[in-house]
Amino acid sequence: NAGVMQNPRHLVRRRGQEARLRCSPMKGHSHVYWYRQLPEEGLKFMVYLQKENIIDESGMPKERFSAEFPKEGPSILRIQQVVRGDSAAYFCASSPPLLAGVAEQYFGPGTRLTVT
């Protein structure tokens, strides 16, 4: 049973370009979470999605960032017009359908974004 897959593992973008990060959840998991880890910091929640729905985007920057989890295919975190401050490791996690709020999250290997 494959774990959470993320690609690419490393992504280099110049300032002003777009970054697209992909996440395929574990089989049977319908909930996806994105977290960002800035250098020397812990992970910070960004967004929580179910298929075709954004459930909680309280951690997303107001501009340039968007996320989707379509009916078919992986979840995508999109960063438009990247800036140096976007350089970070972006982690995706997935969980099975929640049972009374009790479900652990399984993490992918992360995508390390470097903006030059």
Add this chain to the structure above:
Amino acid sequence: AQSVSQHNHHVILSEAASLELGCNYSYGGTVNLFWYVQYPGQHLQLLLKYFSGDPLVKGIKGFEAEFIKSKFSFNLRKPSVQWSDTAEYFCAVKKAAGNKLTFGGGTRVLVKP
């Protein structure tokens, strides 16, 4: 907003020494608690979790953690570490009725052989 603090950023110890990593959170309601580990070059893995019941939780690789509700703490322990325990350890908290994890800043543990 809830927050999670891990007291030590870096810990260096020798093999066979005992390890205790502190974790405190700020949220007065019911919580779920987690410890994750990230070995060098690898992704986050769950060490152990607490949802309810016995506040002393045993996890993988000989780790355990104790939930002390009155102290808002969930400290991680291992009686005798090995070189392979070198990693970064993250405490995380989730409101019981919520979805998102709030992480502490992490503790880097270096075990000298």
